[in-house]
Amino acid sequence: MQDNAPAGKGGFRGRLAAAVTTWTIYPLLSLWTLLGIALFPVAFIAWKLVTRWDGGRIMRHFIWLYGRGWMVIVSPFVRLRRQGMEHLRQPRGCILVVNHLSFFDTYCMALLPCYDVTFAVRAWPFRMFWYGRFMRLAGYLDVETSSWDEVREASAKVLAAGGHLLFFPEGHRSRDGRLQRFYRGAFRLAVETGAPLVPLCLTGTGKLLPPGRLRLEPARVTLRALPAIDPADFSGPDSHRDLARETKRRMAENIREMGEE
Amino acid sequence: MTDQEIIDLIDASLAEEFELDPADMTPEANLYTELGLDSLDAVDMVVVLEGAFKFKIREEDSVREIRTLDDIHRFVIRKKRLMEKKTA
Numbered sequence: 001m002q003d004n005a006p007a008g009k010g011g012f013r014g015r016l017a018a019a020v021t022t023w024t025i026y027p028l029l030s031l032w033t034l035l036g037i038a039l040f041p042v043a044f045i046a047w048k049l050v051t052r053w054d055g056g057r058i059m060r061h062f063i064w065l066y067g068r069g070w071m072v073i074v075s076p077f078v079r080l081r082r083q084g085m086e087h088l089r090q091p092r093g094c095i096l097v098v099n100h101l102s103f104f105d106t107y108c109m110a111l112l113p114c115y116d117v118t119f120a121v122r123a124w125p126f127r128m129f130w131y132g133r134f135m136r137l138a139g140y141l142d143v144e145t146s147s148w149d150e151v152r153e154a155s156a157k158v159l160a161a162g163g164h165l166l167f168f169p170e171g172h173r174s175r176d177g178r179l180q181r182f183y184r185g186a187f188r189l190a191v192e193t194g195a196p197l198v199p200l201c202l203t204g205t206g207k208l209l210p211p212g213r214l215r216l217e218p219a220r221v222t223l224r225a226l227p228a229i230d231p232a233d234f235s236g237p238d239s240h241r242d243l244a245r246e247t248k249r250r251m252a253e254n255i256r257e258m259g260e261e
Numbered sequence: 262m263t264d265q266e267i268i269d270l271i272d273a274s275l276a277e278e279f280e281l282d283p284a285d286m287t288p289e290a291n292l293y294t295e296l297g298l299d300s301l302d303a304v305d306m307v308v309v310l311e312g313a314f315k316f317k318i319r320e321e322d323s324v325r326e327i328r329t330l331d332d333i334h335r336f337v338i339r340k341k342r343l344m345e346k347k348t349a
Contacts, residue, residue, distance in 0.1 A: 148300060171297070181280035184301050241305060 014217075021077040022216040028073045033130065036066050040134075056139035060116055060163075063138055067110025077218045078208060082111045084225035087198055093159035094228065095190045095197045099179055099251060100168040102205035109166065111223045116163040120151070120186070122171065141165075143185055151185065152192065159195050169244070173211045179252050187231075187247065188240040196228035199247050201254045222258055226250055267314075267341060268334050274313045275306065275333075288331035296330075306333075316340060 040062070047058045071080055088094065096117070098105065109117060119135070123144040126132045139158070143151050158165055167186035174180055190197040204221035229250075234243045262270075272286050281296055292298045298306065307319050314337060318324050327333055 144299075181297075183299055184305065185299070188301060237308065 017077075018215050018217045021218050022214075025074055025077065025216055029070060032066070032069050032073060036062070036069075037130070055137060056118075057116060057163075059134060059138035060118065063134065064110055064112075064115035064117070067107045070104075070107040071110055074208075077216070078204075079220040080108075080111060081220070081222045082224070083222065084227075085113050087225040087227050088112065088114060088164075090196050090198070090228060093162050093195055094164045095159075095186055095193075095195050096164055096166040096200055097169050097182075097186050097197065097247060097251075098166065098200035098223075099202055099255065100170045100173045101177065101202060102173060102209045102211070104205050104209050105168070105173075105202055108202060108205060108221060108223055114164060117166050118158045118163055120155075120165055120167045143167075148185075152189065155189050156193060159193055165189070165195075169247075174206070175211055177206050179248060179255065182244045182248050184240050184244050187244040190229075190231040190243060191234065191240045194231060196230060197243065197247065198228045199226040199251050199254075200224070201226065201251050201258060203255060203258045224254060224258060226254060262341065264334075264338050267338050270313055271310070271333055271337055272330070274309050275330075278305065278309045286330055288329065288334065290330050291328055292330065292333075293328070303327075310337060314341065316344060 043062070044055075044058060047053065047061070048055070051058065053061075074080075088096075096112075098109075106119065109119075118139055118141060120141040120143045121135075123142050126135055126140075126142055139154075141151055141154055146154075155165055165186075169182040169184075169186050170180040171183050172180065187197070189195070201224045202222070204219045207217055208219040208221065209216055229243065229247060231239070231243055234240075234246070236242075272283070275281060276283055276286060279296070279298060279302060285296060290296050292303070292306075307324060310333070311317060311319070318336075318340065323336060327336060
């Protein structure tokens with residue numbers, strides 16, 4: 001759990017490391033973001049001509065590449081590790097659920113070996129002027145203001161096309177590193193569509209940038225994929241609730257183990 | 262069951278189901294804006310109440326008007342009393 005809990009202030013060396021991390025990553029990330037926005041129109045057309053992909057898929061690929069750029073920027077200060085990625089090799093689209101600790105958690109999804117991931121998020125990120133329009137282009141799902149039928153229909157299309165759906169079932173970033181209560185949309189969707197559910201456990205971003213703080217700190221970030229859970233193993237009217245409980249149990253166990261490593 | 266016993270059972274069932282902090286569960290607490298439930302939770306909440314009180318309420322229109330914990334308390338108490346009258 002220690003890697004998920006926000007860090008203390010530390011000594012002089014700790015404060016110096018945090019200052020260097022902060023004053024390096026933010027400017028470079030801003031530059032990388034501006035460069036991405038400037039190059040986007042030309043790159044989009046070029047990708048379209050070369051790949052013939054639909055716009056949403058191209059955008060999701062770009063977002064994944066943007067995340068990869070973030071990984072390069074933070075790499076001098078953040079040790080990034082990934083584990084269990086073989087569990088994502090599924091014959092069909094999966095539903096991914098990941099715990100939520102930090103604004104940078106979404107960037108960490110570039111650690112995934114697949115780029116065609118549609119995020120299911122709350123309404124507020126769509127209102128960020130520098131990200132919102134790209135999220136819409138990518139076909140991300142607004143699970144807060146959309147009806148359940150709309151979410152289910154859009155999700156079924158994503159999965160049918162072989163893409164993955166990603167949920168933060170806690171809905172909010174954890175303030176203390178502990179798993180919060182899980183909203184059940186992702187689990188109901190898994191039961192209704194039969195799509196495999198792959199739990200993802202993230203540690204370390206809560207030290208890098210916890211909620212309520214702007215200062216960055218060097219951290220070790222690990223993303224671990226757990227074996228896929230087949231929703232068909234859960235039956236009856238409470239199946240989605242049982243699936244949510246079992247998923248949370250497995251994630252809590254792994255996050256605890258990862259914190260002790 | 263007394264009214265208080267019904268209220269206690271409702272609160273305990275919802276706290277366990279949705280991992281709610283009992284301190285936040287004041288009668289006037291809005292289920293959606295204050296306790297953080299969403300529309301899917303509302304469906305699960307009905308299932309939880311049906312299981313706890315052995316009645317069927319999912320088809321009732323007044324369920325959709327529930328907004329606060331107090332709304333649930335009053336709805337369930339009324340429902341229980343109606344059931345008792347029918348069986349008396």
